[in-house]
Every structure is written in structure tokens, then in C-alpha cells.
Amino acid sequence: MTTALPARATLPGRFVVLGVAGGIAAYKAVEVCRQLVESGAHVAPVLTDAAQRFVGPLTFSALASEPARVDLFDAPEPIPHTTLGRRADLVVVAPATATLLAKYAAGIGDDLLSATLLATRAPVLLAPAMHTEMWEHPAVRANVDELTERGVHFVGPTAGALAGRDEGPGRLADPDLIVDAAGRVLAEGHDLAGVRVLVTAGGTREPIDPVRFVGNRSSGKMGHAVADAAARRGAQVTLVTTTARPAAPAVARVAVETAEEMADAVLDRFADSDVVVMAAAVADFRPKVAATDKLKKHDGVPELVLEATPDILAALGQRRRDQILVGFAAETNELHEHAAAKLAAKHLDFVVANDVSEPDAGFEVDTNRAVLLDSDGSIEELPLLPKTVLAGLVLDRIRDRLTERRPQERDQ
Ligand code: C5P
Numbered sequence: 001m002t003t004a005l006p007a008r009a010t011l012p013g014r015f016v017v018l019g020v021a022g023g024i025a026a027y028k029a030v031e032v033c034r035q036l037v038e039s040g041a042h043v044a045p046v047l048t049d050a051a052q053r054f055v056g057p058l059t060f061s062a063l064a065s066e067p068a069r070v071d072l073f074d075a076p077e078p079i080p081h082t083t084l085g086r087r088a089d090l091v092v093v094a095p096a097t098a099t100l101l102a103k104y105a106a107g108i109g110d111d112l113l114s115a116t117l118l119a120t121r122a123p124v125l126l127a128p129a130m131h132t133e134m135w136e137h138p139a140v141r142a143n144v145d146e147l148t149e150r151g152v153h154f155v156g157p158t159a160g161a162l163a164g165r166d167e168g169p170g171r172l173a174d175p176d177l178i179v180d181a182a183g184r185v186l187a188e189g190h191d192l193a194g195v196r197v198l199v200t201a202g203g204t205r206e207p208i209d210p211v212r213f214v215g216n217r218s219s220g221k222m223g224h225a226v227a228d229a230a231a232r233r234g235a236q237v238t239l240v241t242t243t244a245r246p247a248a249p250a251v252a253r254v255a256v257e258t259a260e261e262m263a264d265a266v267l268d269r270f271a272d273s274d275v276v277v278m279a280a281a282v283a284d285f286r287p288k289v290a291a292t293d294k295l296k297k298h299d300g301v302p303e304l305v306l307e308a309t310p311d312i313l314a315a316l317g318q319r320r321r322d323q324i325l326v327g328f329a330a331e332t333n334e335l336h337e338h339a340a341a342k343l344a345a346k347h348l349d350f351v352v353a354n355d356v357s358e359p360d361a362g363f364e365v366d367t368n369r370a371v372l373l374d375s376d377g378s379i380e381e382l383p384l385l386p387k388t389v390l391a392g393l394v395l396d397r398i399r400d401r402l403t404e405r406r407p408q409e410r411d412q
Contacts (some may be wrong), residue, residue, distance in 0.1 A: 012040025022050020085119030095129035132168035190234030202242030206286030223279030317347030
């Protein structure tokens with residue numbers, strides 16, 4: 001069964017500032033504007049100077065709910081950035097260029113759009129678009145990390161065809177995905193307020209000696225996306241992570257390295273958790289003995305004897321009381337069969353399964369194509385999605401489970 005993304009039920013009547021920065025993808029912002037208006041939002045477009053080199057304000061004025069604004073000093077009202085910032089229920093920037101990200105991260109407000117971003121307390125959704133080299137530049141990565149840490153929402157970019165016949169990550173997310181993400185951000189509110197969520201992220205490292213380890217390619221992006229989104233939705237989040245990746249300030253971080261350390265950190269906190277999302281790629285095997293000193297080449301090739309690590313999720317499945325347990329399954333073949341077996345063997349509520357042999361899905365990338373297998377027997381096949389969007393869908397399902405359970409608890 002394939003389901004569409006959730007409806008845009010939260011957009012009608014909401015005041016959305018649509019910022020358009022200067023990139024070739026600015027022409028696609030016209031479609032974002034049209035869809036936002038069609039979904040019932042009141043849309044106020046703001047174009048940077050560079051955006052107007054790609055598409056004229058008249059186009060936006062014709063489609064939006066009010067004329068496009070382009071200037072900090074020449075708008076209908078005297079202080080347009082504070083007026084817009086205060087009226088906004090949401091600010092969406094599509095496309096968000098490298099310059100826009102840098103200005104916002106640094107707190108520079110030298111034009112109407114960047115000043116509005118600083119003047120608003122509304123949630124902000126950025127849809128970046130730029131060439132792959134720019135998206136992957138350390139300065140841009142640092143700005144994205146900084147903004148994520150501050151609670152700014154991102155949708156995309158996705159991988160695909162770019163201007164100049166280039167190809168790679170950096171393409172603006174499709175307009176319908178941006179509008180769905182806008183609806184989701186507005187819907188988020190605090191629907192997980194007070195829920196204690198424990199998330200694990202990253203691949204564990206099992207030492208061979210003090211400098212070498214057995215590991216895997218997990219980047220921790222999926223687990224971090226779940227933790228950050230849960231915190232934004234009001235949950236009390238503890239993130240047990242093996243990565244140095246930043247997390248939202250409200251997330252309590254616990255740094256671990258090995259499966260054993262992760263097991264201790266998770267089992268210690270299990271009784272005080274309502275939900276556990278095991279997004280970490282926990283090593284299944286570790287060297288039986290880790291050398292205390294670095295193994296020397298001249299001593300010959302060492303023989304590695306492996307042993308099983310503790311299966312954390314299986315242990316949680318045994319001990320669970322009324323917690324919600326979510327597992328991930330990274331597979332390279334027979335996805336449904338293997339994921340269904342895990343769901344049953346580990347007594348989980350649902351499994352997020354993905355085929356890591358597929359391009360753009362699974363380890364290290366920003367997108368994922370997942371199948372959700374639920375203990376109620378339902379199977380939901382999702383399209384290729386940014387991990388941030390998939391995290392939201394996983395949390396929606398958790399919220400629905402919690403709501404189903406609460407009336408039963410009251411009856412007991
Ligand atoms: O069996 P497999 O390792 O593929 O199971 C994947 C799920 O089980 C993931 O949610 C992972 O975090 C969890 N897991 C675990 N402890 C292990 C191995 C996997 O909790 N030793």
C-alpha cells in the first residue's frame with residue numbers, strides 16, 4: 001500500500017511569508033507560491049535583488065495574497081521587516097541560497113528578506129538550492145548545522161539535475177514537498193509535549209586496538225533528525241549518539257562509542273522512557289579481545305575473532321512495559337521479509353525498513369526511501385524523502401500510538 005503525504009490541513013488562514021532568494025530555482029518558487037495560496041494560506045512574497053534577476057515581482061504579485069515586497073526602504077509600510085516578522089505564522093524561503101544561509105546564520109539583516117528572518121519569532125522553513133560543490137562546502141555545512149541547532153526547519157535539497165547540466169545533491173525540493181513541509185511545520189505545535197523519547201543514532205565502533213575499530217557507514221543523520229524533530233514537538237528527548245553531529249539545544253545528548261556503552265546508556269534510561277527509537281546502526285559483532293596497545297605491522301597479520309554484541313532492541317523488547325518501541329532495518333535484500341522478522345522477534349511496535357543498496361537511500365545521504373511495517377499488520381511504502389520529513393512521519397505514527405493507548409490506560 002502506498003500513502004500520500006499528509007494533507008495541508010493546517011495552512012488555511014495562516015500568514016506565510018514566502019522569501020525568494022537569488023538562484024536559478026527561483027522560478028520554482030512561483031509554483032510554491034501558487035500551491036500555498038491554493039492550500040488556503042495568506043501568502044506575502046519577499047524577493048531579494050538577486051531573485052528579481054531570475055523572476056519578476058509581478059509574477060508573485062499576481063499569484064500571491066498581497067503584492068510582492070522587494071525593498072527594506074520602499075515597502076508600503078515604514079518598517080516592513082518587523083511588520084512581516086510579527087504577522088508571520090511561518091516564513092518559508094525557497095530557494096535558500098548559500099548567501100541567504102550565511103547571512104541568517106551570522107545574523108545579518110541587510111535586505112528585507114534577511115531582516116524579516118531576524119525579526120520573526122515564527123518558525124522558519126528553508127528549502128536550500130545550489131550547486132553540489134556549494135552545498136558540500138564546509139562553510140555551508142557549518143551554517144546548516146548552526147541553523148538546525150537553532151531549530152530552523154529544512155526541506156531538501158534533493159539529488160538530481162542542476163543548472164548547467166550538472167547533477168548531484170543541491171536541487172530544490174519539489175514544490176509540493178515544500179508546501180507539505182510547511183503544513184507539517186505549522187501542524188507540529190507541541191503534540192509530543194511531555195513525552196519522554198529516547199533516540200539512538202550513528203554506527204557503533206568496536207575496538208580492535210586503541211586506534212582501530214570495526215564499524216559501519218552510518219552517519220547518524222536519521223537518528224538526529226528524529227531527535228531534533230521530537231524536541232521541536234515538545235518531547236523530552238535524550239539522544240544516545242556515536243557521532244559528533246550537533247543536536248537541537250533542547251536535546252540531552254549522551255556520547256557513546258561501542259554497542260556495550262550504548263546498551264548501558266539505553267537500558268539505564270529505559271524505565272523512564274515512553275518511547276524508544278533505535279535508529280543507531282549497532283554493530284552485531286565485535287572483536288572478542290581488544291588489544292591494549294596498538295597492534296604492530298611487524299608482528300604479522302592479527303587474527304580477529306569476533307563475538308556477538310548485546311542486542312539492545314531485543315533486550316528492550318523483553319523488558320518493555322508500555323513503552324513504544326521502534327526499530328530500523330537496513331537491508332540489502334528481501335527487505336520486507338527481514339524487517340517483518342525483526343518486528344516479531346524484537347517485539348516492536350513498528351520497523352522503519354530501508355534498502356541501503358539503493359542510491360540516495362540509507363547510509364550517509366540526506367534522503368531515505370522507507371517502508372513502515374507495523375505490528376498491526378499494515379505496511380506503508382513511502383517515496384524517497386528527506387530524512388527530516390521521514391522523521392516527522394515516524395513521529396506522527398508514534399503520536400497516533402500514544403493517543404490510542406492513553407484512553408486504555410485511563411480505563412485500567
Ligand atoms: O538485526 P538488526 O541489527 O538489523 O536490527 C536493526 C535494529 O536493531 C535497529 O533498530 C538497531 O538499532 C537495533 N539493534 C540493536 N542492537 C544490536 C543490533 C541492532 O538494538 N546489537
